[in-house]
Amino acid sequence: xxxxxxxxxxxxxxxxxxxxxxxxxxxxxxxxxxxxxxxxxxxxxxxxxxxxxxxxxxxxxxxxxxxxxxxxxxxxxxxxxxxxxxxxxxxxxxxxxxxxxxxxxxxxxxxxxxxxxxxxxxxxxxxxxxxxxxxxxxxxxxxxxxx
Amino acid sequence: xxxxxxxxxxxxxxxxxxxxxxxxxxxxxxxxxxxxxxxxxxxxxxxxxxxxxxxxxxxxxxxxxxxxxxxxxxxxxxxxxxxxxxxxxxxxxxxxxxxxxxxxxxxxxxxxxxxxxxxxxxxxxxxxxxxxxxxxxxxxxxxxxxx
DNA sequence: GACGAGGTTTACGTTAACGTAAAGTGCTTG
DNA sequence: CAAGCACTTTACGTTAACGTAAACCTCGTC
Numbered sequence: 001x002x003x004x005x006x007x008x009x010x011x012x013x014x015x016x017x018x019x020x021x022x023x024x025x026x027x028x029x030x031x032x033x034x035x036x037x038x039x040x041x042x043x044x045x046x047x048x049x050x051x052x053x054x055x056x057x058x059x060x061x062x063x064x065x066x067x068x069x070x071x072x073x074x075x076x077x078x079x080x081x082x083x084x085x086x087x088x089x090x091x092x093x094x095x096x097x098x099x100x101x102x103x104x105x106x107x108x109x110x111x112x113x114x115x116x117x118x119x120x121x122x123x124x125x126x127x128x129x130x131x132x133x134x135x136x137x138x139x140x141x142x143x144x145x146x147x
Numbered sequence: 148x149x150x151x152x153x154x155x156x157x158x159x160x161x162x163x164x165x166x167x168x169x170x171x172x173x174x175x176x177x178x179x180x181x182x183x184x185x186x187x188x189x190x191x192x193x194x195x196x197x198x199x200x201x202x203x204x205x206x207x208x209x210x211x212x213x214x215x216x217x218x219x220x221x222x223x224x225x226x227x228x229x230x231x232x233x234x235x236x237x238x239x240x241x242x243x244x245x246x247x248x249x250x251x252x253x254x255x256x257x258x259x260x261x262x263x264x265x266x267x268x269x270x271x272x273x274x275x276x277x278x279x280x281x282x283x284x285x286x287x288x289x290x291x292x293x294x
Numbered sequence: 295g296a297c298g299a300g301g302t303t304t305a306c307g308t309t310a311a312c313g314t315a316a317a318g319t320g321c322t323t324g
Numbered sequence: 325c326a327a328g329c330a331c332t333t334t335a336c337g338t339t340a341a342c343g344t345a346a347a348c349c350t351c352g353t354c
Contacts, residue, residue, distance in 0.1 A: 055332060074311095075264070075265065075268050076272065098291070101283050119266075126262060132233070132251070136255075143248075173300065184342065187302095202302060203300090204301085303347090304345105306343105317332100318332075
């Protein structure tokens with residue numbers, strides 16, 4: 001248990017400013033339950049751009065957030081290409097020209113519409129799941145009351 | 148505008164009992180904006196089971212509903228395998244044994260949890276879209292007031 | 295009876311999103 | 325210094341969900 005002033009980080013993640021923390025690829029992989037391969041692949045696809053220390057990738061808060069958003073997008077069925085489209089424009093925003101910005105607004109409106117449809121889909125699917133559930137329980141009841 | 152008593156169906160879909168209507172593969176394809184290939188593929192994957200008239204596929208209401216549900220599931224990111232799992236159990240329900248029914252209830256609970264997570268994901272993603280949208284509009288404003 | 299519009303089967307091609315394996319680099323620890 | 329661990333690159337493999345093409349049937353119609 002000797003740790004005078006070494007840089008052992010992973011033990012207590014909340015112990016430091018959190019804003020200037022860095023992560024290794026393995027750390028991130030464990031945090032989000034994906035493989036390092038997946039993270040490297042996302043980089044190759046232009047969704048992440050970690051810096052290097054020698055040849056090792058160094059991830060900052062910004063990268064972690066991006067990964068989080070990417071995975072969220074994936075869970076909602078967006079393709080990596082779609083996600084990248086937004087991410088790239090977001091990055092280019094500060095000095096983006098008006099055309100690009102308007103295009104970005106279009107994309108955002110599009111995504112929003114998409115989300116609305118998903119909300120409706122979820123609502124409908126819940127109703128049907130309820131229905132199937134009901135029927136299943138009824139059949140179970142008639143098979144004997146030890147449900 | 149001659150239509151004495153012929154069987155011209157597609158023109159006015161709501162004109163007949165609707166319950167005993169049948170559909171060709173092309174009709175369904177147009178209704179849902181998919182290709183016939185997709186519909187055949189779903190059959191091959193055990194998601195549809197149309198009857199035949201000669202060698203042509205005949206789809207009934209039941210099949211149409213299934214296709215609708217399948218596509219909805221897809222929009223929510225479920226794989227065809229997952230969708231089939233529910234569909235098959237639903238079909239086997241009337242005479243399904245207790246183990247199967249309980250398994251079905253498990254799957255349903257699982258799907259429900261999945262939907263809940265998606266709801267949360269959508270909520271969060273909407274917030275971020277709003278955020279990006281805001282920023283984009285601000286930058287646009289500063290570039291000149293002709294947004 | 296040629297033909298065009300729909301349908302059919304068979305089969306190979308394609309894309310996205312990684313998995314997996316091989317071979318090498320660099321630290322630190324017994 | 326050998327071993328082990330975490331990381332790296334390169335490259336080929338895999339799966340799901342269709343697309344696409346070819347070659348055939350079967351109507352109603354001109």
